[in-house]
Amino acid sequence: MKRHLCAGLLSFCLAVFPFVDAVAQSNRTHLLSSEQTTLAVTTNDGGTAYYQYFGPKIQDSDIGGFLGVQSNYTGHTLPQFGVSSAGEKALAVEMPDGSLSVDLAMESVTRSSDEKGEVLELVFKDRVYPLVVKQYFRNYKGTEVFSTWTEITNAGKKGDMKLLTFASACVPLTRGDNYLTQLHGAWAGEHRISEERLPDGQTVIADKAGLRNAFGSNAGFMISLDGRPSENRGEVFGGNLLWSGNYKTKIVATNHSIELISGINEETSTYVLERGETFRTPEFAMTFSSEGKGGVSRAFHRWARKYGMAHGDRLHDILLNSWEGVYFGIKQETMDQMMGDIASLGGELFVMDDGWFGDKYPRDNDSTSLGDWMVCSRKLPGGIKALTDMAARHGIKFGIWIEPEMANTKSELYEQHPEWVLSQPDRPLTQGRGGTQVVLDLCNPKVQDYVFGITDQLLAEHPEIAYIKWDCNADIMNYGSSYLPRNRQSEIYIRYHQGLHRVLDRIRAKYPDVAIQLCASGGGRTNYGLLPWFDEFWTSDNTDAMQRVFIQWGASHFYPAIAQGSHVSASPNHQTGRRIPLKFRFDVAMTGRLGMEIQPKNMSDEEKEFSRRAIEAYKHIRPVVQFGDQYRLVSPYGGSPLAALMYADEKKEHIAVFAYRMEYMADQSLPKVRLDGVDVNRNYRIKDLTPVRADRPSRLDGKVVSGRILKYAGLNVASSLNRPMSSIALELVAE
Ligand code: DGJ
Numbered sequence: 183m184k185r186h187l188c189a190g191l192l193s194f195c196l197a198v199f200p201f202v203d204a205v206a207q208s209n210r211t212h213l214l215s216s217e218q219t220t221l222a223v224t225t226n227d228g229g230t231a232y233y234q235y236f237g238p239k240i241q242d243s244d245i246g247g248f249l250g251v252q253s254n255y256t257g258h259t260l261p262q263f264g265v266s267s268a269g270e271k272a273l274a275v276e277m278p279d280g281s282l283s284v285d286l287a288m289e290s291v292t293r294s295s296d297e298k299g300e301v302l303e304l305v306f307k308d309r310v311y312p313l314v315v316k317q318y319f320r321n322y323k324g325t326e327v328f329s330t331w332t333e334i335t336n337a338g339k340k341g342d343m344k345l346l347t348f349a350s351a352c353v354p355l356t357r358g359d360n361y362l363t364q365l366h367g368a369w370a371g372e373h374r375i376s377e378e379r380l381p382d383g384q385t386v387i388a389d390k391a392g393l394r395n396a397f398g399s400n401a402g403f404m405i406s407l408d409g410r411p412s413e414n415r416g417e418v419f420g421g422n423l424l425w426s427g428n429y430k431t432k433i434v435a436t437n438h439s440i441e442l443i444s445g446i447n448e449e450t451s452t453y454v455l456e457r458g459e460t461f462r463t464p465e466f467a468m469t470f471s472s473e474g475k476g477g478v479s480r481a482f483h484r485w486a487r488k489y490g491m492a493h494g495d496r497l498h499d500i501l502l503n504s505w506e507g508v509y510f511g512i513k514q515e516t517m518d519q520m521m522g523d524i525a526s527l528g529g530e531l532f533v534m535d536d537g538w539f540g541d542k543y544p545r546d547n548d549s550t551s552l553g554d555w556m557v558c559s560r561k562l563p564g565g566i567k568a569l570t571d572m573a574a575r576h577g578i579k580f581g582i583w584i585e586p587e588m589a590n591t592k593s594e595l596y597e598q599h600p601e602w603v604l605s606q607p608d609r610p611l612t613q614g615r616g617g618t619q620v621v622l623d624l625c626n627p628k629v630q631d632y633v634f635g636i637t638d639q640l641l642a643e644h645p646e647i648a649y650i651k652w653d654c655n656a657d658i659m660n661y662g663s664s665y666l667p668r669n670r671q672s673e674i675y676i677r678y679h680q681g682l683h684r685v686l687d688r689i690r691a692k693y694p695d696v697a698i699q700l701c702a703s704g705g706g707r708t709n710y711g712l713l714p715w716f717d718e719f720w721t722s723d724n725t726d727a728m729q730r731v732f733i734q735w736g737a738s739h740f741y742p743a744i745a746q747g748s749h750v751s752a753s754p755n756h757q758t759g760r761r762i763p764l765k766f767r768f769d770v771a772m773t774g775r776l777g778m779e780i781q782p783k784n785m786s787d788e789e790k791e792f793s794r795r796a797i798e799a800y801k802h803i804r805p806v807v808q809f810g811d812q813y814r815l816v817s818p819y820g821g822s823p824l825a826a827l828m829y830a831d832e833k834k835e836h837i838a839v840f841a842y843r844m845e846y847m848a849d850q851s852l853p854k855v856r857l858d859g860v861d862v863n864r865n866y867r868i869k870d871l872t873p874v875r876a877d878r879p880s881r882l883d884g885k886v887v888s889g890r891i892l893k894y895a896g897l898n899v900a901s902s903l904n905r906p907m908s909s910i911a912l913e914l915v916a917e
Pocket residue numbers: 505535536583653655701702703704720722723
């Protein structure tokens with residue numbers, strides 16, 4: 183990245199990147215605005231383009247104020263390697279003659295609009311080689327989210343170009359007392375928050391797993407501009423790369439600037455661009471808030487419900503999933519019993535998980551059958567038809583689990599098509615889960631047809647299927663495609679995902695209404711690269727409600743409650759062995775898309791009676807939780823003995839509040855639970871949603887309290903959280 187030290191006055195530091203060009207006369211500054219925010223990009227015909235500003239909304243009439251003010255940093259929107267080599271680059275291309283140089287000049291700028299909002303298109307051409315790069319900036323109508331991406335074309339008549347670096351975004355931020363908030367984790371411990379002061383030098387958030395890109399880290403991150411960010415105060419930039427595969431965000435901080443480069447992780451991913459071929463980078467989504475981290479999260483949540491996920495405007499069903507209830511022990515009678523039980527508890531959907539398929543090799547454990555998507559007739563003699571009929575009889579919907587991108591080497595599919603799996607000639611296959619799992623080669627169009635066919639056959643033969651759980655329990659192993667030519671083997675990490683997206687496009691074109699859950703051994707695919715085709719993600723295989731408070735808290739930084747699958751499971755918990763009261767388990771699961779994952783037959787009558795009431799209560803607040811704004815009130819991170827969060831509808835008339843006792847010591851004082859999301863000019867009537875005994879609600883039940891007290895003095899939850907693992911779920915209705 184070039185740095186210019188220009189003479190002139192000191193820059194008036196506005197918001198995220200107040201960078202100005204003092205000299206160029208042909209500069210034009212283009213504003214893209216939302217209700218509260220403006221992104222300003224300055225272009226220079228025949229030259230370059232650079233970021234001018236991203237922050238609180240400004241007007242066209244303000245643009246003149248940028249000129250004549252000092253800049254010490256160009257903030258080029260697309261720094262290129264070759265003519266200049268120092269610093270970070272967004273684009274590096276090897277030309278057909280071997281030259282490693284790009285030198286772009288701006289040809290045109292066009293502003294247009296579509297159903298999603300406004301788009302600014304900048305067209306650049308290389309001064310020597312036939313390389314055309316279009317760079318886009320968009321605002322998403324009705325939200326505070328903006329995005330940017332590029333399209334890179336080899337417009338030459340001879341020879342391939344090679345893309346070596348192809349970032350989606352290169353964004354400058356104001357250096358100050360910055361903090362970086364990001365997620366990290368592992369299987370059963372996803373989405374843990376890390377928040378550190380941003381050091382000088384390079385910080386990298388990256389993934390290289392190939393498929394499950396959200397375990398070790400997440401593509402979402404926030405950078406504060408003015409000190410340690412709080413939930414409701416401070417200027418915070420939020421970013422997220424909308425990509426399902428390997429990503430890399432590099433943040434380069436010096437004592438006077440920050441530059442962040444985000445895109446597909448280009449490591450071992452050189453991409454060949456043939457004559458006439460265009461490569462489109464994924465969108466980098468960004469938002470800015472002066473209301474702290476909570477403001478950034480709410481912006482992403484609103485955007486997600488409108489643009490970033492499937493069916494974000496439709497209430498999601500309360501379900502029972504069979505996995506932790508019976509694991510591989512699928513049987514027709516058991517399915518009937520479970521459907522009957524969840525229907526009687528007020529649930530709306532039953533999902534039959536793993537274990538239902540395989541003919542020659544029945545799926546009795548995880549070592550066989552992936553790929554053989556025919557019903558195991560021993561377990562399900564009546565086939566899927568008998569199950570959908572049962573669901574109809576019980577008055578609920580039916581859903582089914584598949585893992586269509588995978589095979590086991592012990593399967594009929596592998597016996598027939600060993601060439602369809604990712605593999606390396608002359609090397610033995612590394613096999614994953616169950617000792618036999620391998621990954622199908624979605625670079626291959628025949629495999630894409632096959633994967634589409636699995637879903638198509640299920641849904642065409644059984645139009646009653648309302649929900650699919652789409653699982654993925656492996657990363658890319660045996661890196662090698664027998665379909666791709668030798669010079670394109672380095673494209674597997676990218677072409678796999680392009681192939682997967684094509685399959686998902688076909689499924690959604692034919693089956694727009696079916697609900698599909700995105701699962702990857704839990705939350706391994708919590709990303710916006712895939713959510714546009716999916717209704718929700720399975721947040722974690724860890725269903726321990728205590729740990730879920732942390733896991734869901736982390737995920738909520740970037741992903742909305744409506745998309746977080748959150749299930750009540752058995753006690754002791756199967757992952758941690760912890761015993762947790764049923765009320766606590768419900769109070770936690772109710773903050774996302776509520777479900778159960780348990781054998782209801784093993785529950786006592788009292789537990790069933792409580793579950794029935796809790797499900798009924800959830801239905802009252804479901805629109806608030808699923809469509810409302812979330813406010814994180816007291817964080818479980820950092821040692822607080824309690825955690826609390828709330829949801830409010832747009833008018834702040836209907837509110838749901840949840841608080842949990844995370845640690846219990848005698849005489850321990852509890853922090854105030856200030857309800858940030860209430861209207862201070864309203865009074866609210868409080869209702870206890872989940873009393874253990876219906877006739878003994880919390881002392882808060884029935885009280886009418888002003889918004890001012892709730893926000894400034896806080897809600898006193900001490901009497902309700904006076905036991906280890908106690909919790910409370912409240913509904914507040916404005917009077
Ligand atoms: C991993 C998922 O995360 C679980 O919920 C379950 O579906 C299993 N796979 C089934 O094999």
